[in-house]
Amino acid sequence: MPMIEIQDLHKAYGDRKAVDGVSFAVEEGEIFGVLGPNGAGKTTTVECVAGLRVPDGGTVRVAGLDPVTRHEEVTRLLGVQLQQSELQPKLTVREALGLYASFHDRPADWRVLVERLGLEGQLGTRFGRLSGGQKQRLFVALALVGNPRAVVLDELTTGLDPRSRRETWALVEDIRAGGVTVLLVTHFMEEAQRLCDRIAVIDRGRVTALDTPAGLIDRTAASRTVSFAADTPLDRADLLALPGTVEVETRDGRTSVTGTDETVDAFIHLLARRAVTARGLRVVEATLDDAYLDLTGADRS
Numbered sequence: 001m002p003m004i005e006i007q008d009l010h011k012a013y014g015d016r017k018a019v020d021g022v023s024f025a026v027e028e029g030e031i032f033g034v035l036g037p038n039g040a041g042k043t044t045t046v047e048c049v050a051g052l053r054v055p056d057g058g059t060v061r062v063a064g065l066d067p068v069t070r071h072e073e074v075t076r077l078l079g080v081q082l083q084q085s086e087l088q089p090k091l092t093v094r095e096a097l098g099l100y101a102s103f104h105d106r107p108a109d110w111r112v113l114v115e116r117l118g119l120e121g122q123l124g125t126r127f128g129r130l131s132g133g134q135k136q137r138l139f140v141a142l143a144l145v146g147n148p149r150a151v152v153l154d155e156l157t158t159g160l161d162p163r164s165r166r167e168t169w170a171l172v173e174d175i176r177a178g179g180v181t182v183l184l185v186t187h188f189m190e191e192a193q194r195l196c197d198r199i200a201v202i203d204r205g206r207v208t209a210l211d212t213p214a215g216l217i218d219r220t221a222a223s224r225t226v227s228f229a230a231d232t233p234l235d236r237a238d239l240l241a242l243p244g245t246v247e248v249e250t251r252d253g254r255t256s257v258t259g260t261d262e263t264v265d266a267f268i269h270l271l272a273r274r275a276v277t278a279r280g281l282r283v284v285e286a287t288l289d290d291a292y293l294d295l296t297g298a299d300r301s
């Protein structure tokens with residue numbers, strides 16, 4: 001049984017369809033990413049997973065349970081860190097952890113969490129005085145304090161500086177290594193590429209692609225670029241005629257051919273047939289960024 005299963009989820013606010021038929025399943029032990037432009041329906045989807053919103057249609061299950069009708073049990077299984085969470089500004093880190101731990105029958109030892117999250121020095125600090133990164137780490141601690149089997153992390157690293165972001169990534173890997181399934185909503189391609197086993201790309205309330213990061217990259221029409229300097233010039237028309245070529249560009253004596261794996265193979269054969277030596281040959285893979293723009297048709301994010 002998947003840890004989280006969503007089938008044909010629909011949710012509208014008035015006549016605005018926020019989620020319009022989303023389906024995916026997150027297996028136990030996975031880091032599963034949800035990626036998409038602003039307003040795509042990502043937060044609404046994970047709020048339905050957490051039982052904080054009631055779907056208009058479709059089903060949501062967490063370890064086989066309906067998060068609305070079995071809310072209490074799901075709360076015990078699922079830790080949630082939502083976007084733009086706030087706490088009472090006067091509450092100290094120690095008080096917040098103690099309070100959240102008291103909601104659970106078998107809470108984790110929050111002192112261990114504090115150490116893992118590097119918050120030992122802030123136990124007596126009031127929430128209102130924490131830095132952005134410290135607040136994020138506290139929310140992760142609060143999501144984990146109930147010893148959940150799965151955790152929802154919504155835009156965990158938004159607003160963090162690059163160093164804190166990298167530290168947070170290590171933390172997410174650590175959470176998974178501890179056996180917790182992770183559902184991660186993110187805007188950052190590098191984050192998704194580095195952390196996620198699989199990614200659902202959501203656009204306008206629908207899943208437009210679902211695959212591993214490498215699988216998503218392979219789907220783009222321009223997944224590889226081969227660049228080289230040829231000792232004898234190659235005919236541009238021959239390069240454009242290679243299977244899958246989407247672009248041929250020559251600059252400063254170097255030619256770049258963009259296409260797929262098949263384009264690169266055909267290019268190597270062409271060199272052999274023409275007995276041309278290509279100097280400084282390099283093959284560069286597209287990034288998830290390129291794939292994402294292709295899949296969402298978006299410079300809207």
Ligand SMILES: Nc1ncnc2c1ncn2[C@@H]1O[C@H](COP(=O)(O)OP(=O)(O)OP(=O)(O)O)[C@@H](O)[C@H]1O
Pocket residue numbers: 013016017018036037038039040041042043044045
């Ligand atoms: N409480 C609400 N009332 C009315 N409309 C809402 C509400 N929450 C979200 N929406 C709308 O529903 C759509 C989906 O929003 P949602 O927050 O789920 O998207 P998102 O993908 O998480 O976006 P972002 O990346 O900007 O956080 C958007 O058009 C948004 O304006």
